[in-house]
Amino acid sequence: MIDFEYKEFYGVQDLEEIVRILRAPGGCPWDAEQTHESIRRNFLEEAYEAVEAIDEKSPDHLKEELGDVLLQVCLHARMEEENGSFDLDGVADGICKKLIFRHPHVFGDVKVSGTGEVLSNWEDLKREEKHQATHTDALSAVARSLPALWRAEKVQKKAKKAGFDWPDISGALDKLHEELDEFQAAVREGTNVEEELGDLLFSAVNAARFVKADPEEALQKATDKFIARFRKVEALAAEKGLDMTGMDLPALDKLWDEAKRT
Numbered sequence: 001m002i003d004f005e006y007k008e009f010y011g012v013q014d015l016e017e018i019v020r021i022l023r024a025p026g027g028c029p030w031d032a033e034q035t036h037e038s039i040r041r042n043f044l045e046e047a048y049e050a051v052e053a054i055d056e057k058s059p060d061h062l063k064e065e066l067g068d069v070l071l072q073v074c075l076h077a078r079m080e081e082e083n084g085s086f087d088l089d090g091v092a093d094g095i096c097k098k099l100i101f102r103h104p105h106v107f108g109d110v111k112v113s114g115t116g117e118v119l120s121n122w123e124d125l126k127r128e129e130k131h132q133a134t135h136t137d138a139l140s141a142v143a144r145s146l147p148a149l150w151r152a153e154k155v156q157k158k159a160k161k162a163g164f165d166w167p168d169i170s171g172a173l174d175k176l177h178e179e180l181d182e183f184q185a186a187v188r189e190g191t192n193v194e195e196e197l198g199d200l201l202f203s204a205v206n207a208a209r210f211v212k213a214d215p216e217e218a219l220q221k222a223t224d225k226f227i228a229r230f231r232k233v234e235a236l237a238a239e240k241g242l243d244m245t246g247m248d249l250p251a252l253d254k255l256w257d258e259a260k261r262t
Helices: 012-023 029-033 040-056 059-082 088-102 115-129 135-140 148-161 169-189 193-210 215-239 249-261
Strands: none
Touching: 012 029, 012 059, 040 059, 059 088, 088 115, 135 148, 148 193, 148 215, 169 193, 193 215, 215 249
């Protein structure tokens, strides 16, 4: 029997203790076997599920998903504590110091005029903190683990701070058309297709930035719209006694157009 105090209400320190027990000898074999790498994907999935709870505007669901994210933090911190590197308090210490350093207008004597200046100062302080001597250093520091559209957007925003940007959306749209032409040529020739597709997507993100649209969110909504319309097409086919898998493209297009009108 483990030495553990059962409570009506548990706090963060209790979670830290539970994780310690799970990974300790006599605890859970599965938890004890895990490494940073083995649960890396879990961390990403839990973060996305927390974001979904935010989109649902469900406090109860959000509380549950934030708990799952917090568990991941505790697991990773515990692994490093076992290695003698740092513990959960060390994680908290690091973020506390970062917040104090990046908010000199709150914890120091710096004066700011508004949110815009706060964000500008944040980026400058971040570069100082991370010893980013050049703009390229800042671009390279954007995490590769981010969704590709978000990463492209962040890189473009940092490039803008170096003056590398179109003066207005017309330049971004011209570039988008240019990249589309190059992608079409690559498809026809059967060479550099992936590279040209990447350039096209990167240019699309640039255009999205000028209209202040989140490219990741825009693509999610487009995918949702496609699924909803596909559902209507499937329903229409069923109503007409048609088998979608046996229909040719013109017939499917006709159903698609009909679904758009409903």
